[in-house]
Amino acid sequence: MAKQEILDGLKDAIVNMDEDKARDLSEEALDEGIGAFEAITEGLARGMKVVSDKFDKAEVYLPQVMKSADAMQAAMEVLRPELQEGEETGKGKVVIGTVEGDIHEIGKNVVVAMLQGSGFDVIDLGRDIALKEFVERAEEEKADIVAASALMSTTKPGQKKIVELIQEKGLDLKTMFGGAPVTEEWVEEIGGDGYAPNAAEATGLAESLL
Ligand code: B12
Missing domain, CATH: 3.40.50.280 (Cobalamin-binding domain)
Structure with a gap:
């Protein structure tokens, strides 16, 4: 799958409250060499922004938001360890x-x-x-x-x-x-x-x- 397709897929998985897809695509992103940082900012966070905006316009309600949040957490579980293995810079x-x-x-x-x-x-x-x-x-x-x-x-x-x-x-x-x-x-x-x-x-x- 092309890089942009994976990032868009991650965004859509959050918007569509699809926990399995969020997890699978996060793994695929890593397999394809997409950095965890990019998968989060250009994929997942974009999806959560869409959900936030929809919630503010009353186009989705709390139960849906919670499911999107669950999908976000599932994806983060896959991506977070990759971030932690990043360079040890000994910052603050x-x-x-x-x-x-x-x-x-x-x-x-x-x-x-x-x-x-x-x-x-x-x-x-x-x-x-x-x-x-x-x-x-x-x-x-x-x-x-x-x-x-x-x-x-x-x-x-x-x-x-x-x-x-x-x-x-x-x-x-x-x-x-x-x-x-x-x-x-x-x-x-x-x-x-x-x-x-x-x-x-x-x-x-x-x-x-x-
Ligand atoms: C998801 C969500 C929920 C989920 C939370 C799930 C979870 N595990 O976190 C659930 C469904 C549980 C929920 C519950 C409630 N929610 Co709510 N929720 C939201 C929603 C839709 C999105 C928030 C979100 O996750 N955004 C996505 C993330 C990625 O963005 P973010 O949080 O803004 O974070 C980014 C930046 O702000 C920044 N940032 C965040 N933190 C920090 C910290 C530092 C140090 C820095 C530098 C930067 C930074 O970086 C982040 C990443 O880029 C917002 C709507 C909105 N517009 O924000 C309402 C919203 C925050 N909720 C609201 C309310 C009222 C509630 C409830 C009281 C609802 C209720 N009646 O029960 C309860 C809260 C109960 C409580 N005691 O806390 C209101 C708050 C209104 C207000 N201004 O006071 C909002 C604004 C919705 C609204 N328009 O009415 N909610």
Whole structure:
């Protein structure tokens, strides 16, 4: 199968909620020499963008979105180890999670995969993570960066709290934030160090923060 056909197939597998196809095509992508990074950004993430847009226009509903999310996770299971086997560049350490009260994790997982793929040591706390845990773990692990994802306007203030907790403890830690309702202006307002609109830019951002 041609490269573009595989990438389009990955996108369609997410849109069509087809877990088996997402997994099979991810394997095929690797067999054909397509990098895991490219399969994620040019295939899967494009599909998830279509699903997000459809959800916003009420063209699909939560059960379908969850099935697309499952297809995305299935594909990521195939692709993620390939990213981890990437070059060991000994870059910095990042503690990342989705803030308390927020169970959205797809975008965060893509950011994790990209950071790992570009050589960062990543500690993924998961989703719905207590705000003090971000800071405590970063302190324990001697991390360089705390990264937090928030997908809802109600959970976005958790990012502000993380900055406050770091300031209260006087820690030498950089912060970076993202998620659909998060903007550059918001991150500036709360005193965060960096914002990225997507996973591809998150890696460049992390590098610039070190
Ligand atoms: C998928 C989804 C779900 C799935 C989540 C599955 C999962 N395992 O993650 C399910 C179905 C479970 C779900 C549940 C809910 N959802 Co929902 N969901 C979405 C949806 C459609 C897509 C999100 C997504 O995965 N996008 C794809 C990924 C790849 O993109 P992304 O998350 O934006 O991430 C990218 C960037 O933002 C960035 N990024 C993300 N994180 C970070 C972090 C850092 C550090 C950096 C630098 C960058 C970065 O990089 C990522 C990759 O490029 C959005 C719609 C939307 N427009 O976002 C609604 C949306 C986020 N959900 C919403 C809501 C309200 C809910 C529910 C409350 C619904 C309900 N009534 O039950 C619950 C939440 C319960 C809770 N306590 O959290 C609202 C939030 C509204 C708001 N602004 O407050 C949205 C915006 C839909 C809407 N228009 O109403 N949801």
